[in-house]
Amino acid sequence: MDTHRVLVTGLRGFVGSTLAGRARASEMSIEVSGLLDGDGKAIDIRDQPRVADAVAALQPTAVIHLAAIASPRDAQAEPGAAWAVNVMGTFNLAQAVLQHAPKARFVFAGSSEAYGASFLHQEEPLREDAPFQPQSVYGATKASADLMLAQMVREGLRATRFRPFNHTGRGQTAAYVASAFARQIVRIERGWQEPVMVVGNLDARRDFLDVRDVADAYLLAAMCSDENCVGDFNLATGAPVAISELLDALVALSPVSIDVRQDPTLMRPSEIPVISGNPDKAKRQLAWQPRVSLNEMLREVLGGWRELADQDGRQLKG
Numbered sequence: 065m066d067t068h069r070v071l072v073t074g075l076r077g078f079v080g081s082t083l084a085g086r087a088r089a090s091e092m093s094i095e096v097s098g099l100l101d102g103d104g105k106a107i108d109i110r111d112q113p114r115v116a117d118a119v120a121a122l123q124p125t126a127v128i129h130l131a132a133i134a135s136p137r138d139a140q141a142e143p144g145a146a147w148a149v150n151v152m153g154t155f156n157l158a159q160a161v162l163q164h165a166p167k168a169r170f171v172f173a174g175s176s177e178a179y180g181a182s183f184l185h186q187e188e189p190l191r192e193d194a195p196f197q198p199q200s201v202y203g204a205t206k207a208s209a210d211l212m213l214a215q216m217v218r219e220g221l222r223a224t225r226f227r228p229f230n231h232t233g234r235g236q237t238a239a240y241v242a243s244a245f246a247r248q249i250v251r252i253e254r255g256w257q258e259p260v261m262v263v264g265n266l267d268a269r270r271d272f273l274d275v276r277d278v279a280d281a282y283l284l285a286a287m288c289s290d291e292n293c294v295g296d297f298n299l300a301t302g303a304p305v306a307i308s309e310l311l312d313a314l315v316a317l318s319p320v321s322i323d324v325r326q327d328p329t330l331m332r333p334s335e336i337p338v339i340s341g342n343p344d345k346a347k348r349q350l351a352w353q354p355r356v357s358l359n360e361m362l363r364e365v366l367g368g369w370r371e372l373a374d375q376d377g378r379q380l381k382g
């Protein structure tokens with residue numbers, strides 16, 4: 065069996081660590097490595113010569129590019145770093161692949177946030193041909209990197225540009241809604257918080273995926289041997305869920321009784337009401353589909369926080 069040598073940037077992050085686990089469990093022979101120098105030290109994606117050396121030395125069969133300033137809030141706070149990492153970092157890596165491993169697949173984790181204002185006044189889940197109208201620094205960097213890679217395909221880069229929608233799972237930080245809610249539920253279960261959950265906007269609707277389904281899409285594209293995998297693909301369910309439904313489903317998974325209080329400071333000004341993507345292209349061309357149900361996904365998020373609480377409550381008690 066051929067071994068796939070897959071270089072993964074951002075390997076230690078939330079999606080990267082899930083992906084590494086999925087690769088280990090796979091029946092295929094997949095060797096995953098991070099972006100490291102000869103001494104095993106992490107390489108900064110902005111350091112073009114060292115990125116090129118690492119790609120030349122490893123000769124990967126595929127590159128999965130996850131490393132980024134991945135939090136929209138961080139990107140807003142440090143736009144210079146966000147442009148340097150998310151756009152020029154992506155360029156350094158893609159250029160290194162073109163020069164030193166031109167046959168390798170290049171899998172890019174973009175974002176639904178690239179579509180931005182295209183979600184406004186839109187009844188149907190968006191398709192890939194919807195215009196990029198990013199509204200945030202983060203969305204603009206992801207849209208730009210996506211366009212840049214589309215151009216590099218003309219130079220020979222075998223790039224799959226994914227646009228994942230909201231995803232969650234075990235190990236996600238409490239910056240994101242499902243994980244924030246689950247953390248509070250576990251705190252309440254342990255008696256570390258009064259039985260009142262503090263929440264923001266419950267009316268927004270979002271398109272939620274389990275991180276394992278997202279990681280599997282990246283691996284599938286990395287292993288793909290035909291040209292159907294070159295292009296842009298939404299990773300979404302097409303079935304948006306109200307944050308209130310997500311909250312109810314999570315609370316129903318806990319034996320404790322919980323009240324809910326809306327905190328005005330958690331409400332975001334001018335928030336997009338519905339964000340949803342049409343996944344038909346990925347289903348048709350990549351034979352990908354989301355497999356994990358909403359309930360299974362939420363069970364996993366809760367399970368992750370309960371495990372942390374058992375091991376070491378510090379992350380939950382504060």
Ligand SMILES: Nc1nc2c(ncn2[C@@H]2O[C@H](COP(=O)(O)OP(=O)(O)O[C@H]3O[C@H](CO)[C@@H](O)[C@H](O)[C@@H]3O)[C@@H](O)[C@H]2O)c(=O)[nH]1
Nearest residue numbers: 175176177229230239240241244263264265268307330339
């Ligand atoms: N974080 C958070 N969100 C809350 C809360 N209460 C309600 N919400 C609402 O829950 C929704 C989802 O919020 P997030 O999980 O923070 O995700 P996001 O703003 O949609 O952004 C994420 O998804 C994008 C894809 O649509 C990604 O592009 C982006 O990077 C990020 O992962 C938003 O409408 C937010 O207002 C809360 O306590 N915490």
